[in-house]
Amino acid sequence: MHVELHPRYSDNTEAKRAGELISACVHCGLCLATCPTYLDTGDERDSPRGRIYLLKQLLEEGEAGAVTRTHLDRCLSCRSCETACPSGMQYGKLADIGRGMLNIEAPRGPVERLFRFSLRQTLSRPALVAALLRTGQLFRPLLPPRLKRKIPLRQTPGAMPVSTQPRTMLALSGCVQSAATPLTHAAAARVLDRLGISLKIASEAGCCGAVNYHLGAHSDGLDNMRRNIDAWWPMIEAGAEAIISSATGCGSTLVEYGDLLQHDSVYAAKAKRVSALCRDIADVLVDEDLTLLNIERDIGRVAVHTPCSQQHALKQPDIVNTILRRAGFTLAKTRDDHLCCGSAGTYSILQRSRSERLRQRKLEALQVDNPALIVSANVGCQLHLDEESKIPVKHWIELLDPLTHQGH
Amino acid sequence: MPHPESVLLGLSKLNNILEVDPKARTARLQPGVTNLAISEAAAAHGLYYGPDPSSQIACSIGGNVAENSGGVHCLKYGLTVHNLLCVEMLTVEGERTTLGGGGLDSPGYDLMALVTGSEGLLGIVTEVTVKLLPCPEVARVVMAGFDSVRAAGDAVGAVIAAGIIPAGLEMMDALAIQAAEDFAQAGYPKEAQALLLCELDGTAEEVDQHVEAVTNIFNQHGASSLRVSSDDAERALLWKGRKSAFPAIGRLSADYYCMDGTIPRSQVSHVLEEISKLSAKYQLRCANVFHAGDGNLHPLIMFDSGDPQQLARAERFGADILELSVAVGGCITGEHGVGLEKLNQMPSQFSEAELHQFEDIKHAFDPALTLNPGKGIPILKRCQEYRALPRRHSHD
Ligand SMILES: Cc1cc2nc3c(=O)[nH]c(=O)nc-3n(C[C@H](O)[C@H](O)[C@H](O)COP(=O)(O)OP(=O)(O)OC[C@H]3O[C@@H](n4cnc5c(N)ncnc54)[C@H](O)[C@@H]3O)c2cc1C
Ligand code: SF4
Ligand code: SF4
Numbered sequence: 001m002h003v004e005l006h007p008r009y010s011d012n013t014e015a016k017r018a019g020e021l022i023s024a025c026v027h028c029g030l031c032l033a034t035c036p037t038y039l040d041t042g043d044e045r046d047s048p049r050g051r052i053y054l055l056k057q058l059l060e061e062g063e064a065g066a067v068t069r070t071h072l073d074r075c076l077s078c079r080s081c082e083t084a085c086p087s088g089m090q091y092g093k094l095a096d097i098g099r100g101m102l103n104i105e106a107p108r109g110p111v112e113r114l115f116r117f118s119l120r121q122t123l124s125r126p127a128l129v130a131a132l133l134r135t136g137q138l139f140r141p142l143l144p145p146r147l148k149r150k151i152p153l154r155q156t157p158g159a160m161p162v163s164t165q166p167r168t169m170l171a172l173s174g175c176v177q178s179a180a181t182p183l184t185h186a187a188a189a190r191v192l193d194r195l196g197i198s199l200k201i202a203s204e205a206g207c208c209g210a211v212n213y214h215l216g217a218h219s220d221g222l223d224n225m226r227r228n229i230d231a232w233w234p235m236i237e238a239g240a241e242a243i244i245s246s247a248t249g250c251g252s253t254l255v256e257y258g259d260l261l262q263h264d265s266v267y268a269a270k271a272k273r274v275s276a277l278c279r280d281i282a283d284v285l286v287d288e289d290l291t292l293l294n295i296e297r298d299i300g301r302v303a304v305h306t307p308c309s310q311q312h313a314l315k316q317p318d319i320v321n322t323i324l325r326r327a328g329f330t331l332a333k334t335r336d337d338h339l340c341c342g343s344a345g346t347y348s349i350l351q352r353s354r355s356e357r358l359r360q361r362k363l364e365a366l367q368v369d370n371p372a373l374i375v376s377a378n379v380g381c382q383l384h385l386d387e388e389s390k391i392p393v394k395h396w397i398e399l400l401d402p403l404t405h406q407g408h
Numbered sequence: 409m410p411h412p413e414s415v416l417l418g419l420s421k422l423n424n425i426l427e428v429d430p431k432a433r434t435a436r437l438q439p440g441v442t443n444l445a446i447s448e449a450a451a452a453h454g455l456y457y458g459p460d461p462s463s464q465i466a467c468s469i470g471g472n473v474a475e476n477s478g479g480v481h482c483l484k485y486g487l488t489v490h491n492l493l494c495v496e497m498l499t500v501e502g503e504r505t506t507l508g509g510g511g512l513d514s515p516g517y518d519l520m521a522l523v524t525g526s527e528g529l530l531g532i533v534t535e536v537t538v539k540l541l542p543c544p545e546v547a548r549v550v551m552a553g554f555d556s557v558r559a560a561g562d563a564v565g566a567v568i569a570a571g572i573i574p575a576g577l578e579m580m581d582a583l584a585i586q587a588a589e590d591f592a593q594a595g596y597p598k599e600a601q602a603l604l605l606c607e608l609d610g611t612a613e614e615v616d617q618h619v620e621a622v623t624n625i626f627n628q629h630g631a632s633s634l635r636v637s638s639d640d641a642e643r644a645l646l647w648k649g650r651k652s653a654f655p656a657i658g659r660l661s662a663d664y665y666c667m668d669g670t671i672p673r674s675q676v677s678h679v680l681e682e683i684s685k686l687s688a689k690y691q692l693r694c695a696n697v698f699h700a701g702d703g704n705l706h707p708l709i710m711f712d713s714g715d716p717q718q719l720a721r722a723e724r725f726g727a728d729i730l731e732l733s734v735a736v737g738g739c740i741t742g743e744h745g746v747g748l749e750k751l752n753q754m755p756s757q758f759s760e761a762e763l764h765q766f767e768d769i770k771h772a773f774d775p776a777l778t779l780n781p782g783k784g785i786p787i788l789k790r791c792q793e794y795r796a797l798p799r800r801h802s803h804d
Contacts, residue, residue: 001663001713002663002712002713002714004714023662024658024659024662025658026654026655026657026658026663026664028463028654028655028658029463029466030463030465030655032466033442033444033465033466042420042421042423044418085655086588086591086652086653086654086656086658087591087655087656087657087658087659088590088591088658088659089658
């Protein structure tokens with residue numbers, strides 16, 4: 001599909017890139033049925049193809065209004081449409097550019113801007129997230145049930161391994177994960193320790209940049225990325241063999257550093273290296289012999305929720321199922337695996353009712369086979385599902401952690 | 409493409425499956441139910457809906473009725489028209505009518521067959537009752553690569569001549585193989601000039617026997633590679649590439665013009681050779697996907713709509729292919745209909761008397777030419793009577 005750029009954008013590199021991206025779409029419509037928001041509203045403008053057309057209109061007419069923004073805001077950035085698209089449309093990249101352009105072309109009102117600004121500023125700062133969460137957890141017993149469910153119980157991470165292993169890997173500690181589900185990182189460190197790998201954290205590293213970037217605040221997002229690169233660089237030079245993420249939402253952003261910083265003369269090469277080193281924890285474990293782990297396998301059927309970032313961005317739709325099956329767990333049948341749970345970064349805050357409808361659908365789809373528990377690979381999905389789920393929702397790595405099974 | 413002054417009726421939200429009756433093997437559907445959703449709902453009863461257009465994940469049963477859609481399985485299980493029991497339709501006056509009925513035949517003229525494939529010109533389909541088929545005990549796909557399109561074409565003829573009716577028999581040429589494989593990663597032989605996918609279904613013994621016969625035939629015709637699916641996941645993967653072949657062409661080119669002609673099976677090698685000459689003449693690449701079993705050819709002409717010259721060349725190239733289809737004894741549409749696009753070729757296919765008849769039918773249902781104005785039936789400039797029709801039915 002050809003885009004005739006409006007003369008206003010003739011020198012705009014972002015707009016040109018968007019035009020090139022759109023040229024991959026042949027408007028066949030095969031993506032519609034896999035788009036959670038189109039299934040929700042049945043409105044073409046809430047479908048991938050509809051959004052591509054809205055952005056094409058922006059690029060060709062040189063202007064766009066609140067309607068375009070509304071339909072783009074409703075997009076989860078789940079990228080289910082990319083997996084479905086035979087033509088190779090890179091919708092996620094287009095949506096990011098579109099959001100950035102709309103911040104300028106169709107600016108929001110002051111109240112909404114302030115809210116989004118505070119959200120970005122809070123969520124991308126691990127210390128602030130932790131402080132708020134601790135306060136919430138302190139007052140949790142006094143809160144009404146609806147609010148109570150929103151605040152996850154405080155986790156006990158358990159002792160970290162002390163020995164130094166021959167191999168080292170770096171870990172992205174993440175902003176929400178380090179505060180809300182510290183057990184995930186601790187479990188990952190213990191499992192890797194058993195396999196002869198030490199997991200290290202660079203204390204100056206912080207948010208991966210996804211929160212800012214996906215909300216259209218590109219320059220703040222890129223700053224987050226540069227800061228992380230600076231924090232990791234000495235350890236990479238000292239021989240760390242990989243950067244491990246145990247939240248696929250963050251991991252899928254790390255693998256894009258190289259692409260997003262390609263025009264930064266100072267950081268381009270380093271960013272590319274960081275992306276090449278980045279791996280999800282599942283990627284490390286999939287080839288290991290896990291039958292040797294001293295863990296409890298007889299825990300009932302496990303329903304695996306594969307986050308969108310894992311299936312559609314990292315393109316590893318079956319990896320957790322494979323690991324758990326090989327490790328000896330019994331998996332529950334699930335349906336509509338390709339559909340988003342509605343968490344989607346800040347979506348659960350900014351598009352609450354839509355997000356809750358998607359969660360309801362997802363919980364039903366995960367429980368068709370009466371599982372004993374649900375596991376996910378991303379902190380956002382885990383917390384979002386746990387808020388409403390009647391059965392426990394964990395990070396899958398906890399199942400492989402010997403310490404968790406000793407009642408810690 | 410709707411008429412610039414028309415009102416668009418979108419029926420995609422009428423997407424409820426009203427009833428699945430496993431005993432009668434039928435399903436009653438609102439018009440916006442997607443083709444794939446019917447089979448998904450029927451699966452719980454070990455049933456499925458036969459016609460499976462490649463667009464099945466997205467296209468609606470209402471659209472299927474309007475276009476009389478086929479699919480890779482129509483060779484054995486027929487087109488939409490062969491799988492319908494009853495169609496409820498709103499006439500242009502707003503009257504609700506039911507065509508067909510619960511049984512295989514109903515009294516009077518078979519108006520349901522007339523409406524099926526009428527491209528929305530005669531009424532608005534508001535409810536459809538379809539027949540469901542029992543899922544076969546076993547289904548397997550034989551995939552074979554060939555060094556030439558001619559060898560693959562001959563192999564197709566030999567399969568049919570051997571008295572085997574495959575559930576599906578599809579062919580792709582080198583460019584189509586490349587694009588489909590890039591997306592589906594199904595393991596298609598990328599070096600092959602032509603690929604055949606042949607599905608055989610039935611009881612286990614029957615399928616084993618047919619798989620062996622088809623494999624032998626493919627080998628005798630010089631297959632350069634051969635693979636037989638071992639389970640349903642592999643079978644689905646082999647079809648995935650074929651079913652995504654049209655949009656996958658988007659990986660090779662910014663735009664493509666999908667043609668849809670039907671030719672006698674014996675003419676396939678000749679037609680494909682002519683198409684490759686036309687491709688050289690118009691300097692545009694063309695991939696070919698072919699429902700080989702029933703002779704429905706889909707050449708996909710690649711062009712860049714940003715270049716007006718390429719667009720014009722693509723249109724002339726397409727028109728030449730349609731004329732070629734008619735010249736070899738075929739037809740200008742297999743399953744995508746006429747719409748606006750093929751109006752110019754209608755007079756090559758049909759005589760004036762036939763076109764006259766089409767107009768009369770349209771008049772009988774929709775005298776003011778309100779539904780899908782300007783589509784399906786050409787206004788013949790040389791015919792006084794047609795020129796006298798209201799301007800509304802014309803796009804210019
Ligand atoms: C990628 C791709 C692959 C395809 N593969 C195949 C294939 O393998 N086989 C095949 O046969 N076709 C194929 N097609 C063509 C198309 O998908 C079918 O013709 C399909 O039946 C159209 O259904 P739809 O719901 O998309 O209808 P639309 O495109 O929305 O409408 C098609 C026509 O039907 C009319 N119509 C729609 N609904 C109704 C109704 N309820 N009542 C009256 N008129 C109505 C419309 O006015 C329009 O003229 C393919 C198309 C694409 C894009
Ligand atoms: S599937 Fe791909 S090519 Fe088809 S409409 Fe969607 S984005 Fe466009
Ligand atoms: S990213 Fe997800 S929500 Fe957005 S258009 Fe694609 S499928 Fe729909």
